[in-house]
Amino acid sequence: MRPRLSLFSASVLTVVLAYLFIQVVIPYASMWIADRPSPVTVPAALTVIYMLLVFIGLYIYITISEENVREFLQPILEFLRGGETGVRAGLRLGLLALVPLLVGWITYDRLAPKVQSLTGIRIQHPTIPGQYEKLINPYRNPTDDLVKQFQQQEGLDGIGLEEARKRLVGTALAEGRALYQKNCRVCHGSKADGSGPMAVGFRLRPANFRDPGTIATVVEAYAFWRISEGGRGLPNESSPWDSAMPRWKEELTEAEIWKIILAEYELADVEPRKPEKLE
Amino acid sequence: MRWACLILLMILLTPSTGWGQEKGASPGGAGAPPAAPSPQDLQAGKRIYQKWCMNCHGAQGDGAGPAADFLRPRPRDFRQGLFKIRTTQSGQLPSDQDLFNVITKGMPGTGMPGWEKVLTEAERWQLVSYLKTFSRRFARASAPPEPIRIGTQLPLSADSAAEGKRLFREIECFKCHGDEGRGDGPSAPELTDDWGAPIRPANLRKPWTFRGGHTPEALYLRLQSGIAGSPMPSFADSLDNEKTWHLVNYVMSLWQDSSGNNPPLQVVLKARRVEGEIPAQPGEAFWQDQEPFYYPLVGQVIREPRLFVPSVDGVQVQAVYNDRELALRLVWDDPTNSKADAEQGTFEDAAAIEFPVQVPPGAKRPFFLMGDAELAVQLLRWGSSSGMTELNGNGLDKLQPQSESSQESTAVGEFQNGQYQVVMKRPLRTVNTAQDIQFETGRFIPVAFFAWDGSNGETGGKMALTSWFYFFIEPALPKVTYVYPALAVVIAGGLQWWVVRRLRQTKMD
Numbered sequence: 001m002r003p004r005l006s007l008f009s010a011s012v013l014t015v016v017l018a019y020l021f022i023q024v025v026i027p028y029a030s031m032w033i034a035d036r037p038s039p040v041t042v043p044a045a046l047t048v049i050y051m052l053l054v055f056i057g058l059y060i061y062i063t064i065s066e067e068n069v070r071e072f073l074q075p076i077l078e079f080l081r082g083g084e085t086g087v088r089a090g091l092r093l094g095l096l097a098l099v100p101l102l103v104g105w106i107t108y109d110r111l112a113p114k115v116q117s118l119t120g121i122r123i124q125h126p127t128i129p130g131q132y133e134k135l136i137n138p139y140r141n142p143t144d145d146l147v148k149q150f151q152q153q154e155g156l157d158g159i160g161l162e163e164a165r166k167r168l169v170g171t172a173l174a175e176g177r178a179l180y181q182k183n184c185r186v187c188h189g190s191k192a193d194g195s196g197p198m199a200v201g202f203r204l205r206p207a208n209f210r211d212p213g214t215i216a217t218v219v220e221a222y223a224f225w226r227i228s229e230g231g232r233g234l235p236n237e238s239s240p241w242d243s244a245m246p247r248w249k250e251e252l253t254e255a256e257i258w259k260i261i262l263a264e265y266e267l268a269d270v271e272p273r274k275p276e277k278l279e
Numbered sequence: 280m281r282w283a284c285l286i287l288l289m290i291l292l293t294p295s296t297g298w299g300q301e302k303g304a305s306p307g308g309a310g311a312p313p314a315a316p317s318p319q320d321l322q323a324g325k326r327i328y329q330k331w332c333m334n335c336h337g338a339q340g341d342g343a344g345p346a347a348d349f350l351r352p353r354p355r356d357f358r359q360g361l362f363k364i365r366t367t368q369s370g371q372l373p374s375d376q377d378l379f380n381v382i383t384k385g386m387p388g389t390g391m392p393g394w395e396k397v398l399t400e401a402e403r404w405q406l407v408s409y410l411k412t413f414s415r416r417f418a419r420a421s422a423p424p425e426p427i428r429i430g431t432q433l434p435l436s437a438d439s440a441a442e443g444k445r446l447f448r449e450i451e452c453f454k455c456h457g458d459e460g461r462g463d464g465p466s467a468p469e470l471t472d473d474w475g476a477p478i479r480p481a482n483l484r485k486p487w488t489f490r491g492g493h494t495p496e497a498l499y500l501r502l503q504s505g506i507a508g509s510p511m512p513s514f515a516d517s518l519d520n521e522k523t524w525h526l527v528n529y530v531m532s533l534w535q536d537s538s539g540n541n542p543p544l545q546v547v548l549k550a551r552r553v554e555g556e557i558p559a560q561p562g563e564a565f566w567q568d569q570e571p572f573y574y575p576l577v578g579q580v581i582r583e584p585r586l587f588v589p590s591v592d593g594v595q596v597q598a599v600y601n602d603r604e605l606a607l608r609l610v611w612d613d614p615t616n617s618k619a620d621a622e623q624g625t626f627e628d629a630a631a632i633e634f635p636v637q638v639p640p641g642a643k644r645p646f647f648l649m650g651d652a653e654l655a656v657q658l659l660r661w662g663s664s665s666g667m668t669e670l671n672g673n674g675l676d677k678l679q680p681q682s683e684s685s686q687e688s689t690a691v692g693e694f695q696n697g698q699y700q701v702v703m704k705r706p707l708r709t710v711n712t713a714q715d716i717q718f719e720t721g722r723f724i725p726v727a728f729f730a731w732d733g734s735n736g737e738t739g740g741k742m743a744l745t746s747w748f749y750f751f752i753e754p755a756l757p758k759v760t761y762v763y764p765a766l767a768v769v770i771a772g773g774l775q776w777w778v779v780r781r782l783r784q785t786k787m788d
Contacts, residue, residue: 080782099775104768111760181334181346186580186587190331190390191397197390201577202746203546232646241646242746244581251583267330 007068008075011058018054022047122204123237125218132225136275137258139172140220169262176263179256184264187244192268204242209268216270223261223272227252316408324409327402335390340413342474350390351588353476360414361473361508364491367424369505369513372416374424378407381491388488427503429496430520435528442522443529450517452526455480455510460533463614463697468734473508480511482612482697483530486539488592493539498527542573542595548726550598550605550752557599557606559691561700566608569597574728576611576743581648582675589743590614590732594630600752605718606704607632607659609728616694617733619664626733628694630701631660633727634716634750636671647727647746649675657716661690661701663733669705671714675740685711718752726750 005013027039034040042050062072082088138146142165150168151157159167181190187206189196194208207214215223225233231243248257265272316324329338335354337344342356355362364381365373382403385393394403411417433439447453455470457463460483472478486493491501502523505513518526536542549570558565574596578589595610609630619627635645636655645654649672658670658678667690672678680686687709692701709715716724725747731737 077782080779096775096779100768100772103771104764107767108760108764111763112756177330178334178345181344182349185346185390186349186578190335190392191394193392193396195392198577198580200544200575201744203748204746236643239642241644241651244648244746246581 006075007062007071011062011072014058015051015054019051022050121237122239123235124213125222126235126238128222128225132221132228134275135221135224137220137224137261137272138255139169139176139258139262142168172259173262173266175256176259176261177267179252179260180263180267183248183252184260192264198244202242202244204239204244206244209264209270212270215265215268215272218273219275220258220261220265220272221275223264224257227257227260228254316405320405320408321412323402324405324407327398327406328409331394331397332406340410349587351476352389352472352478353474354390355508356474357410357413359473359508360416363506363508364501365424365504365507366426366500367504368427369503369515371424372420374426375404375407375411378410379403382406384492386490387492388485388490427500427515429499430524432495433521433524433528435495435531437532439525439528440532441529443525443527443532446518446522446526447529450514456483457614457697459696459698460484460530461612461614461697463612467614470510472510478509479614482614484533484535484612485541485592486531486534487541495524495527495531498530499523502526541575542571542593544575545572547723547749547751548572548596548598550600550607550750552720552753552755553599553601555601557601557604557704559606559689559702559704561608561610561691561693561702566597566702569599569608571610572596572598574745574748576728576730576745579648579740579742579744582740584740586737586741586743588735589730590735590737591630591730591743594728594730596632596728598750598752600707600718604704604706605752606702608700608702609661610698610700611730612698613694613730613732614697615732615734616663619662619733626731626736626738627662627664628699628733629660629662629665629729629731630699631658631670631729632703633658633672633729635725636714636716638716638719638722638724644725644747645672646674647725648744649673649678655714657714658729659688659703659705660729661692661703662731663692663694663699666690666692667703669715681711681714685709685714687711687715720752720754722751724750724752 022042027041030036030040031038062068079088079092082092142150144161147161147165147168150171151159151161151164154167156164156167180188180192185196186198187196187202188194188209189199189206192209194206194211196206199206209215226245228247228249230247231240231245232247234240234243252260261272328336334344335346335350336342336357337347337354340357342354344354347354360372362373362377362381364386365371365377367374367377381391382398383393383395385391398406447456453464454466455462455464457467457480462480462482464480467480470478470480481489489497489501490506491497501511502518503513503515505511514523531537531539549572551569572595573593575593576589576591578586580587591611591613593611597608599606609632611630613628615628617625617628619625633647633649634657635650636657639654643654645651645656649658650656652673654673656672658668658672660668660670662668667686667688669681669686669688670678671681688703688705690701690703692699705718707718709717718724726749727747728745730743731741732743737743
């Protein structure tokens with residue numbers, strides 16, 4: 001029979017290995033699996049939970065029998081009860097001196113004032129004002145009137161109404177994309193992912209439209225309100241003083257804003273929320 | 280059995296990570312381009328181009344899309360077949376892989392993002408095929424471009440960097456990139472690209488803005504291939520393998536952080552308490568020991584007049600205080616030392632720190648862009664011509680210097696080798712409490728930063744800025760911070776001593 005590891009050493013080894021696994025193996029494995037540029041650290045809270053699980057597991061295993069407990073405690077007791085002289089005594093003294101110092105350091109670390117970033121409570125999606133609530137995007141499913149108007153403007157009388165409708169939406173989308181890249185790109189990014197060249201300077205980061213929690217959760221009227229009124233149109237609970245969003249109704253026409261919205265959803269590859277049928 | 284526990288634990292631990300996330304193309308793009316693109320590939324490439332690229336690069340690939348005027352450097356005109364980031368020899372076309380890599384990773388420091396997350400690998404190859412149709416050079420080329428062979432790398436060492444520094448002068452890199460590499464050389468202001476648009480030499484101390492990345496290999500390739508369409512030539516004739524590596528090593532020795540990544544942004548700017556006089560000269564050794572905080576600056580694009588192409592892209596700030604005054608040291612790169620001159624129509628360079636006049640008790644605060652009608656801000660502003668000024672703002676167009684008698688701040692500023700260093704000082708408390716912020720320790724004070732590069736036409740609302748961050752003046756440590764830990768040591772030591780003593784007494788059991 002090969003010599004077997006003492007219960008105490010095995011327990012220590014398990015704890016060390018589990019910790020290394022959480023701190024090293026998981027981050028690198030995640031980096032490889034998720035194809036990230038750098039290791040993905042396990043959040044501290046999760047590390048605590050995992051390590052707690054390890055300790056609970058070990059505790060259960062050790063206390064399963066009297067014999068186990070005795071085997072586990074033996075090296076500790078031997079160490080503490082060792083002789084008065086020699087290397088072991090020196091080691092014991094050092095270790096025993098270290099424990100109170102560690103406690104002192106932890107206490108200091110807890111007490112010393114630390115500057116942490118403030119995380120204020122901010123309402124991301126305040127309620128849309130009444131006058132904006134019922135608006136619909138005229139370019140999503142253009143009415144016959146709008147299509148006929150478009151036909152007249154463009155001299156497209158020869159083609160059918162449905163073909164003209166398709167062309168109107170196509171034109172609006174193309175214009176919207178251009179307007180988006182001209183006006184919105186610098187902050188919200190060419191890819192509509194909220195990482196344009198100017199995004200880094202603003203602590204309230206420009207919205208990432210690809211994030212399912214932004215434009216995908218609101219109706220188009222909501223986007224129209226946010227673009228028209230900008231940061232200054234936000235209520236206080238949504239920290240208007242931190243928003244770099246311009247008040248676009250001062251510079252763009254309503255038609256242009258609707259076209260931008262059409263393009264914004266298309267570029268972000270998400271659908272607007274459907275307005276609820278009221279009454 | 281014992282090990283079974285461990286294995287079980289490992290199984291328990293695994294699902295915490297990014298399993299199931301999409302696995303994209305490996306960096307640099309694995310796989311190869313389609314040997315000959317089919318008409319369908321070109322059609323698909325065109326559709327992608329029209330959706331994502333055309334509004335900057337132009338429908339005809341001429342680099343003149345509707346958004347082109349808002350970018351610097353301007354989007355590339357594809358018609359000449361000139362591409363900046365290549366692995367091929369001087370004067371040659373890029374390889375397909377080169378084009379693919381730029382589309383995939385983007386170009387740092389420009390408006391070109393990486394498209395890895397939006398376009399699939401196949402779509403990016405289709406785009407490469409379509410891009411090549413804009414220049415006849417690709418169709419005419421009889422042989423594929425020859426790649427640059429990267430010879431054995433010389434590791435970064437002091438000797439190699441010193442030799443690189445000598446070469447930096449010998450082959451006159453400094454003429455554009457400046458004596459210390461900040462892109463402030465004597466020729467820098469006149470440089471234009473092949474299309475006549477002004478272009479800036481790289482600030483070699485900001486590797487995170489290098490268009491082709493900042494790996495040693497990338498730097499080697501830029502030196503050997505040149506940057507097509509820009510004034511950066513190929514040095515293949517004057518630099519052999521060894522000399523090229525020396526220069527690469529010199530450039531890398533200039534970086535504050537050897538990783539070459541941008542300094543991390545810290546939300547809270549801390550001011551540490553010091554005893555005695557605070558040095559007023561920004562060059563004093565004292566300042567090397569103070570913790571630096573870095574804030575990226577971006578163009579003011581909120582209201583007209585907007586600035587889409589800001590010059591200053593970041594500011595480093597250090598803050599200390601004593602029983603009387605607060606001192607802030609600002610360091611930022613600016614390629615030219617410009618002065619205000621009404622006749623010439625030029626503007627001064629400047630930087631400012633903004634605080635609300637009243638530190639808000641709740642969350643409410645003035646608008647970060649020079650305050651609003653309801654709440655005022657205070658600016659501590661230093662200009663290369665005007666010196667130190669305290670201003671108050673109730674909006675971008677309502678910014679007023681304080682009266683002569685209320686100007687209590689002082690500053691010393693220096694410009695050297697493409698960098699400004701300014702130390703501003705202000706008393707913690709002032710008489711003019713209606714217009715001046717009164718600094719108190721232990722509070723989170725909103726703070727924002729501004730910079731103007733006069734030679735870039737920046738003045739008034741045309742500036743680089745940040746929104747609100749936090750400023751925190753660290754209070755002196757209270758006594759309990761020392762008493763409690765001491766107590767903890769005594770108690771823990773006593774308990775331990777008691778336990779060990781008992782154990783040792785029961786040794787015979």
